[in-house]
Amino acid sequence: MQKRIKEKALELLNTGVVDRVLGWKIGEFFYDLTPAVFETAEEVEENFVYSGFSGANLSKYLIAQSRAGGKVAVFLKPCDSYSFQQLLKEHRILRENVYVVGISCDGMLDIEKIRAAGCDGVIAVKENVDSLEVETLYDKKTLNRNDCLLERCLVCKSKKVVVFDEMIGENGEEQETARFEMVAKLEAMSPEDRFEFWRGELSRCIRCNACRNVCPACSCEKCVFDNDKSGLRNKAAADDFEENLFHLIRAFHVAGRCTDCGECSRVCPQNIPLHLLNRKYIKDINELYGEYQAGADMETKSPLTNFTFEDCEPSIIHERGGV
Amino acid sequence: MVDFVKRISGVNPRKCMKCGKCSASCPAYDEMEYHPHQFVDMVETGRLEELMNSKGIYTCLSCFACVERCPRSVEPAKLIEAVRTAVVRQQDKTHLKPDAIPALLDDELPQQAITSAFRKYRK
Amino acid sequence: MQRIGVFVCWCGSNIAATVDVEKVSQVLAQEPGVVFSTNYQYMCSQAGQEMIQQSIKEYGLTGVVVCSCSPRMHETTFRKTCEKAGINPHMVEIANIREQCSWIHKDKEVGTEKAIILGRAAIAKVHLNTPLTAGTSPVVKRALVIGGGIAGIQTALDIADAGFEVDIVEKQPTIGGKMTQIDKTFPTLDCAACILTPKMVDAAQNEKIHIYSYSEVESVKGFVGNFNVTIKKKARYVDEVKCTGCGLCTEKCPQKKVPNLFNLGLDNRRAIYIPFAQAVPKVATIDADYCTMLKSGKCGVCSKVCTAGAINYQQKDEFFEQQYGAIVVATGFNPIKLDKYDEFAYSQSPDVVTSLEFERLMNAAGPTGGTLLRPSDGEHPHTIVFVQCVGSRCDDEKGKPYCSKICCMYTAKHAMLCREKYPDTDVYVFYIDVRTPGKNFDEFYRRAVEEYGVHYIKGMVGKVVPQDGKLKVQASDLLGNRQLHIDADMVVLAAAIEPDETARPLATKLTASMDTNDFFTEAHPKLRPVESPTAGIFLSGACQGPKDIPETVAQASAAAAKVIGLLCKDNLTCNPCTAEPNELMCNGCSSCEKVCPYGAITYVDKEFRGPNRTTLIRRVAQVNPAVCQGCGACTVACPSGAMDLKGFSNQQIMAEVDAICR
């Protein structure tokens, strides 16, 4: 895959179809791949990497890149393409300046899980279809690939690239997965337990803003939390309330726009399952207002800018049972 | 007692606008000394004693014509039944005694007529 | 820092009885920014207002807080007061310490404490207030009247008389409404047609009035002063301009078995018809449900006989768009359906009729030519029983909870006319109460009893049994304490009236509110009875509640007066509290645009300065302040908080929250 993608990047640059390529390069470690813009074939040859660690969603960078003059090529995995289309829908990306190469995806790897499997000091990972050969400072191990996938990939909602100019690999389909299982489990808990759960998680938040910075939906010109006049300005949470506030408001602002790409949880250095908040909104929206997948198409109205006369009343949360 | 009748009947006699449609609908009107609309008024004004001694409470057919047609959903039949219930629940106030039954029977009389008479007129 | 003055009103004892006004003004004087604080008996009085104006000058106030009655009561008053003293009216805030404090609390300590908190919230808000200036929007000098009955006609005539263009939209092929079906009017007994048809002709001939007959309102957009209405003109398959109304087609049409709705189905008409002789416009209409030509393509007789060549089987529904400054609703009423009340045997015998049907049976232009004959056998009825309150004054599940108001009088009229024309008939009227408030109304009813010998019986009919050509009426005579059994020839039911079934969907289109009975609600039940709470929508006639003809006409003229008052203005002052985007923060995502009910938001690509002397084109929202009504939906839809609402800004509301929760 890496080879085909790299060839495509070179081809697009060399034939002048695009002026730049948006892809991934190695960061501090080989498994720490970061988004990067390549302007020359040489740079691509040297630095472009695509591997099981290319989880980063590139769509958000196009807000700036599509306006930076010339044309840019981007490689989008299925879940990234939803974010891309959602941004198109919100007029954030200039479509005509982007050349989208869709890539099929078998799931991305979670280095934490590899570590958890007893591999400290990982220095290389060779990916096979079903297994991973992990080389560490100390020895070599073979792991089951499936055991090392990111949570979001285990419950992948869709293998379909929804918008592309060209595909590498076979395009897939949307799929039914148990992605709301954890949300449902929490819903079934008592309010006290839920409260404790979330306190336990959110109190670890260090307000590094990684979730916000990575989120394709959190792409405001100026975030309310950075705005002196918003009344919400807050750089660092000093108290339980502010930890709650930040994540509550963030989730509400992306509700109906979040495509469930899972980047927030992936990048959280404290491993807070932030995606559960977004999924709760998605689950509620699906149950109360009908199935809706942000970014799935350009036409359907977002549930929060839409309504029906027969919508349920807010009191439904008292009626629908549970504790 | 009035409260008891109101409670077990679930009827609010104050809803009555005194249109008389119950009495206009009642097939047993001529068999009663107090008519459905008077019933409602008498419960409201507390004249229960007279009602309880009235024969009319046993002539109500429970046909629900007054219930059906009352524009205000007062449902006089329920009041009549409540008063009758209040009477037959008292000691020795049973209206129908088993001894009296055989004389009333004929071969074709359906069982339900007897059962229902017992249910309606005895404790 | 603002320099704020606080003015606490006693409202006589209305506030002062449960709120320690002295303490309130003292405590509030300590609030930051408050440079002057006082209390006074009647702040809205001349003296009170002068005190405010003087204080503004004396202390150089930049903001004013009045602790008084509801802002819905005197906000405008105090704003004007301050404006005259030279500060922007939007620098004034009201703390509602009467309706929402002194009147609902009994304990003076509690009331005082709450009043202080409400005062603080207002002060906190004023600190963030900014001077606002209202824009203006032009008024389209044309009115729309929906419904062409007597209410609609009167309203249209009055508006036209004042020199404004008026359009009437009427769903029937002719204007005139219910009154065309009525025979005589109470209490004068003059002929309804004689007083109505001249008005219909006036309306038709008035240059300022345009009648869209056989038409409906399709959609309404816009707002007061500038409504954009789409009118659907239903296909009548006859060219209105060419048709001369000669009526030849209506005589030659071979389809003779069409129930004549004008006579409530008591006789038949043809598939092509003119509802009645004085119809306006006098133009034929083809009933598509019955016309053989339209259904099977075979016939075409009307087209052959029409010398004007007006028949057009290909006609389609047409849609017109028109701008209006004001809209008057005059959709009227209908008698209710009687299937819930078949103890009266309405569905079982043709001789049981509604009062409106009886009206047709008495009318010289009706199916019997004005001779009262039984529908079943065409015989003269000798005993007639009238039943009042059929479906009116009921428990909610049994019928209409209201009194239909007109039945007592028209029944007295019917009873009287019967006895007058046919002295040999016995007429019984069963009533619960006889309600005759109105000029000469009770006298009229008494005449029916005393002079015409109508038997008024307090009681109700319980059952009507059609048998052997008679109607066996079983009823109660409450005063006589007996059950009556009358062998009647006819039974006439005073069916309750209800708003026309088109009213509910129309209300939704107009966003005008309705009560649970589908009557339109007034802006104020006593003081603004002909205005809907929705600006620019006015109410005329029975769409607002049961009404007789004089009341309807009075309300119609009142509605016209209100419309004229509006159309006289060239411009309306807009709401200054409009939404305003901060372009620097706008993402251009269109969320706000999608929730705006007025289409006030548009987008432009704008050049911004980027870092390092670069320029950047960004898509940003723009609000048209003339169109924005200030609801604030967009402000919440905006994730970045770029959109804010003037007068109710995020900061202002949060300042109030803070002050209250402090």
Next chain:
Amino acid sequence: MTYSYFPGCTLKTKGKDLDRYARISATALGFELDEIPQWQCCGAVYPMSKDEIGTRLSSVRALISAKEQGRELVTLCSACHHVIKRVNGDVRNDEQIRDKVNRYLKLDDAYSGETNVLHYLEVLRDRIGFAALKEKVTNPLTGMKIGAYYGCLLLRPGKEMGFDNPENPTILEDFIRAVGADPVIYAKRNECCGGYCTIENRNYAKKQVDGIMENAKAQGAQMLITACPLCMYNLKENATDGLEVKYFTELLAQALGLKEE
């Protein structure tokens, strides 16, 4: 389709015809009536007093039987239908009654009115459909002018029974049309026959019945049909010069060619 079936006392004794014809017709129409085991009296009259619990219990037992079988409960006798349907409504809507009944019966599995109560006629109208019934008729009763006699209990109170328009019912008329005969509409078809008074005040019952018969005859009826054994008795025994009265099920069996001559 199998329904739980509650026949009631009279159908086992004086009203056997009503029951027998209903069962054979059901089989012919493709549904089965499964008599619930060990049923007790329906309670005979609906107790209008809210505090009467005892008389409601037997109805509730029948309702629970049907619930346990997971079926709808079909009744035939108007009185049984009236009582069971309304008691079920009470259990469904009146918290106090539901609570008391459940505590009284010491139920493991609380009953809160889950069973759906249907009258046989409702099965014909809503499940079989009169059009389908018409197709199955082998012996249409052409030319017969039949008056439907509803009485009171089937229809009233309309809000609770939800059976038909209480003042202008059509279900029996539609039934009569389905079996090929002509319905005769007469106003007293929902007037009380005086049944409950027949023991104590026969003359009064006679007056009621004569009024009904007179009205039906005047409107051209040659025969009346009913669903109520008590009405049946009354109309037959207390009429001065009455029309023939049959159970509607007999007419049904006849039209389906099932009635032995």
Next chain:
Amino acid sequence: MSVNEQFQPTIVAFCCNWCSYAGADLSGTNRLQYPANVKIIRIPCSCRLNPMFILRAFQKGADGVILCGCHPGDCHYTTGNYYARRRMTLLFSMLDFMGIERGRTRVEWVSAAEGAKFAATMNEFVDTITKLGPNRRLEDLRCRKE
């Protein structure tokens, strides 16, 4: 707050200007009592209510927040309350999901004619909140009033 003293909750009621604020005025005009714990903030429409106002109220010490608007279908701005209805449904569901007591937030549609409903609703809401006790799960300790 001493143990003996009954807990006096702070309640913020956001009322739309056209229906509910007028409804609140009407309950005053009719002298219908409801506790002084309720303080009303006037907003133009229920759709003006930003979730951050609710959170801000809780932060600063409110124990309950209620939104009152025109009945669906009667919105002065046609559609505002439909959006508010969705927003509040989702927000309240989220608060519930995070373990905040469901009773602390509420939406009620109150027309200008429903003074009695307004008072009844407020009585009921104050009662609910009093029973729930002080808001502890969504408060800013620094803002706590002692």
